[in-house]
Amino acid sequence: MADPVNRAASHGYALAESLFEVRGDDLCVGGLAVRSIVSQVGSPAYIYDGRQMRRAYRRLAGALGGFASIYYSAKANPAEPVIRLFLDEGAGVEIASLGEYRAAIAAGAAPDWILFAGPGKRRQELEAVIEGGIGEVHIEGMDEIERIRSIGRPVRASIRINPVPAVQVGAMRMGGKATAFGFDEEELEAAVAAVTTASNIKLVGIHVYGGTQILDAAALVGGWRHAIELAGRVARMAGRPLSTVDLGGGLGIPYYSSDRPLDLDAVAAAIPDLTALMGSEPLLAGARAIVEPGRFLAGEAGLYVSEINAVKQSRGVRFLVLEGGMNHHLAASGNLGQVIKRNYPVVAPAHMAAAADLPATVVGPLCTPLDTLARDTGLPDLRAGDLVAVLQSGAYGLTASPVNFLSHPQPAEVLVEDGRIHLIR
Ligand SMILES: Cc1ncc(COP(=O)(O)O)c(C=O)c1O
Known part of the structure; x- marks a missing residue:
């Protein structure tokens, strides 16, 4: 050895x-x-x-084969020229603060192609992005529903779901255990009821972010499958079709000598199955999938x-x-x-x-x-x-x-x- x-x-x-x-x-x-x-x-x-960033984007887009839109998660590297590069490749932007919103807009992002997630969105931030235009706000808790309801202006929103422990994946786990991120899967019914009774909130999708630095393609795809099933459940609870299913980011890169790169061929091989799963739920018929990686694209x-x-x-x-x-x-x-x-x-x-x-x-x-x-x-x-x-x-x-x-x-x-x-x- x-x-x-x-x-x-x-x-x-x-x-x-x-x-x-x-x-x-x-x-x-x-x-x-x-x-x-x-x-x-x-x-x-x-x-x-820049060439390496474009290469990572194109490799991922190739593996997804049109199944999911790619949104660059700006927290990975919020420099405007980096965001601009991914916009140029065709990405949307996932942001976690008003500062990242401003960076995305300055980089040239269309407001409709920006998603806003994060467990502690301040009222002032929500007001500013709603005023400026935002593709979706990913709602993470009951307080946030109230906050958006009280702002009163129409907003497209997804419910962020913290999945059950069985689907924990990745290194720094952000879903599947007790976390500040999203609604626990177990309390989905109450979350859907609260969102759908707020007259200014239009429920358009769900968001599941299972964890970061995932190098195991089977675990990644397993998480995505679970998220699609959850989207079907939410659509049925709400009694209306959804338009987006945000599968999260978390695609890993090899840092250590023991790490094996994420097998994108295996991800590509799973796409027909995932497409069929989306297609099997009538309320997801018009929905598009989203992935929102940061590390994989820029790291x-x-x-x-x-x-x-x-x-x-x-x-x-x-x-x-x-x-x-x-x-x-x-x-x-x-x-x-x-x-x-x-x-x-x-x-x-x-x-x-x-x-x-x-x-x-x-x-x-x-x-x-x-x-x-x-x-x-x-x-x-x-x-x-x-x-x-x-x-x-x-x-x-x-x-x-x-x-x-x-x-x-x-x-x-x-x-x-x-x-x-x-x-x-
Ligand atoms: C909601 C959300 N989306 C996307 C990302 C990007 O994750 P990654 O860089 O692992 O792809 C994160 C990272 O924490 C996140 O919290």
């Missing part, structure tokens, strides 16, 4: 080669060497590859790159201290939903041809041992001034991180498309 250092390191290097391009010593994104991008925009930086396209500020040795461990750490990339430090800390794939983007066999622990500049981006990984013999890149960083990166903690400067964010660098933040 390969030793753990080499296994983890080779995972990062194999991933870098499959997602991007390696030319000699250089990892290249969109045809440009990472080191030259950093020399222009400074370190640390998030670098996103693989992004790198977080930082210069090494210092190299130090402590009791046999070689530490590479970067200019940024969990303040820029909380997820890579394992403090955003990971139960057991495992390393995100890291590479040396300007030393790709060198053997990555020197054990190193990659840390950030914060005064806490939590600020560890990769423990006991394998990297070349790097020095202060060299670069380290964390892969799989296009989703839940900068905007999911405590950027003000210790008041370090924020990293640049750039989108590379057609051989050009667009500074996006």
Whole structure:
């Protein structure tokens, strides 16, 4: 068996080669060497590859074969040019706040193609999106029904349902247990009754978000099947047809050497069955399915790159201290939903041809041992001034991180498309 250092390191290097391009010593994104991008925009930086985002979108659209519309979940990466890119591919947008609504509108989204979910929508947010126009509000609780009823203006809405435990899937589970997200499946009848008696709310669909980082195609499809069955039940309870069945997001990407990518062929193979299931319920005859992934569309396209500020040795461990750490990339430090800390794939983007066999622990500049981006990984013999890149960083990166903690400067964010660098933040 390969030793753990080499296994983890080779995972990062194999991933870098499959997602991007390696030319000699250089990892290249969109045809440009990472080191030259950093020399222009400074370190640390998030670098996103537009081509890779489009590729992820097209792969998913191909697997779905027209069965479901794709809405990009803006929380994964709310930078306007990223949202615009997915709009350009044909996506709608799923938002979780007025801030994301404004970003979607600024990116050019048609209000009708925006869905608003989230357990704590404030009255002011609801008023603003209803005023500006919104495709659907996904109602998450009785208070929200009351809030929308009291706003009084007509709204299309879906009921968000927290499914029974039997259909729990994914890593960070957001459905199937006690959660603040949506109505428990067990109280569906009361939810449907309350929504359908509010005269300004038009019930158009249901929404089920089972969990994130799902790599098991059978579990994903099982969740979708359950959501379609729930939609049929809700339509029958309401006594009216539904027009949308939002199956949620949660499609995973491989972070760790033990992860296998989601099998999109298996997802594609299940589509005829899911289509038949929708077709078997007369009240869903005119309904369209929706998926709302974030991580799958944006995650693989992004790198977080930082210069090494210092190299130090402590009791046999070689530490590479970067200019940024969990303040820029909380997820890579394992403090955003990971139960057991495992390393995100890291590479040396300007030393790709060198053997990555020197054990190193990659840390950030914060005064806490939590600020560890990769423990006991394998990297070349790097020095202060060299670069380290964390892969799989296009989703839940900068905007999911405590950027003000210790008041370090924020990293640049750039989108590379057609051989050009667009500074996006
Ligand atoms: C309601 C909802 N939709 C979509 C997403 C996107 O999830 P993912 O990035 O796992 O696809 C999330 C993530 O938390 C969510 O809460």
